[in-house]
Amino acid sequence: MARATQDRAYWAGLLGLVKRYTHGNPEAEDLLQSAYVRLEDYRSQQPVENPRAFLVQTAVNISIDLHRRDKVRGLTGSEDWDQAPDEAPLPDEVLEARERLCRVNEGLDKLPSRTREILLMHRLDGMTYRQIAAHYRISPSAVEKHISRAMLFLAQWTRDW
Numbered sequence: 001m002a003r004a005t006q007d008r009a010y011w012a013g014l015l016g017l018v019k020r021y022t023h024g025n026p027e028a029e030d031l032l033q034s035a036y037v038r039l040e041d042y043r044s045q046q047p048v049e050n051p052r053a054f055l056v057q058t059a060v061n062i063s064i065d066l067h068r069r070d071k072v073r074g075l076t077g078s079e080d081w082d083q084a085p086d087e088a089p090l091p092d093e094v095l096e097a098r099e100r101l102c103r104v105n106e107g108l109d110k111l112p113s114r115t116r117e118i119l120l121m122h123r124l125d126g127m128t129y130r131q132i133a134a135h136y137r138i139s140p141s142a143v144e145k146h147i148s149r150a151m152l153f154l155a156q157w158t159r160d161w
Contacts, residue, residue, distance in 0.1 A: 017056045022063040035059040100158075107157035111150055118143055119150040 011032075018035075019028040035058035039051060048054050089097070108116050118136070121127045122143075129140040129147075136143075 014052065014055055018059045018063075021056065021060045025063055027063075028059070031059040031062050034062050103158060104154065107154050110157070111153060115146045115150050118146040122147055 015028055015032055018032050019025065022028055022031065025031065032055065035055045038058050039048065039054055042048060042054070108119075111119070114136070118132055121132050121135070122129070127135075129143040132143045133140045
């Protein structure tokens with residue numbers, strides 16, 4: 001346990017130095033981790049006299065390289081592409097959504113044509129019950145019943161997935 005405490009203290013000390021030399025870079029721990037990987041690669045080829053200095057200097061150099069890369073690409077801190085969350089759905093989410101859409105379309109095809117048209121006029125076209133009622137020359141209550149039947153059917157149709 002004492003060894004683990006020493007290791008954490010050693011890492012915290014290195015991290016403090018990296019943060020100081022990189023002006024408080026929020027990615028300091030990632031930089032230090034990358035430096036550690038490079039240290040291990042370098043050690044496999046030749047001995048390192050001062051691993052602490054190697055880690056700190058390598059982390060600072062990585063930070064400088066990343067800053068230069070971002071500058072060349074025209075990125076600033078607020079526009080950094082790897083900091084912004086990717087809002088795009090994952091491929092499996094896209095596939096699931098397409099399958100659900102196909103299933104809903106199958107359900108819509110099973111509805112009586114007038115009920116389907118009324119539902120789509122309301123849900124897709126944004127028409128009110130009164131507008132739909134005027135279009136079909138039926139009461140708003142009848143429109144409500146068509147939509148209720150359609151929604152109940154689709155809820156049952158899609159229940160198990």
